[in-house]
Amino acid sequence: MFNLIYTTVFFASYGNFYGLSNITIGSFDIMLDYIVAIVCAIVFALILRLPLLPSKPxxxxxxxxxxxxxxxxxxxILSLFLVLNYTFMYNGLVLAVVIGVLSALFVKYLFDFVFPKPLDENTGEDINE
Structure with missing residues (x-):
């Protein structure tokens, strides 16, 4: 199992689509970028007053x-950029912050338009409204 995780983490650092292995980042930088994107997304979502957890059940x-x-x-979204070997500045940290903020904005304002809630079979209206 750890071998699978090792190869998955290093996939983006092997080289980009064109095989230019001289512009890669290490696995520590990749994991740090993921953590920064997750933390920025959660913190900015809480600043936008999204609830921490969905309603029960x-x-x-x-x-x-x-x-x-x-x-x-x-x-x-960050994985797509890393696989394409586009990291921007500071080994992808600035990109991770920008993607975290933009994903929180997307979930707050555009998520329901892109992915509408399913209709209730009994009433014909949206669920949870």
Whole structure:
């Protein structure tokens, strides 16, 4: 299992699409970028007054929160940039902060438009409203 994690973390540092291995970053920088993106996404989502957890029951809730899906979106977008070997400045730290802030803004203002809530079968209205 640790070998899988090792190769997954180092995937972005092997080289970019064109094989230019001289412009790569290490695994410590990659993990630090992920942590910074997660923390920035959660903190900025809380500043935007998103709830920390969705409404109860958690299993059937389609509410957005600071814990889910905000950092998941930040990790996904940051992964795309790292796989393309675009890290911007300071080994990707500035990019991680920008992506964390933008993902919190996306979840707060655009998430319901892009991913609408499912309709309730009984009433024909949105669930959790």
């Amino acid at each position: 958690y299993r059937y809730s389609f509410d957005v929160s600071a814990i889910y899906p905000t950092p998941i979106i930040a990790i996904g």
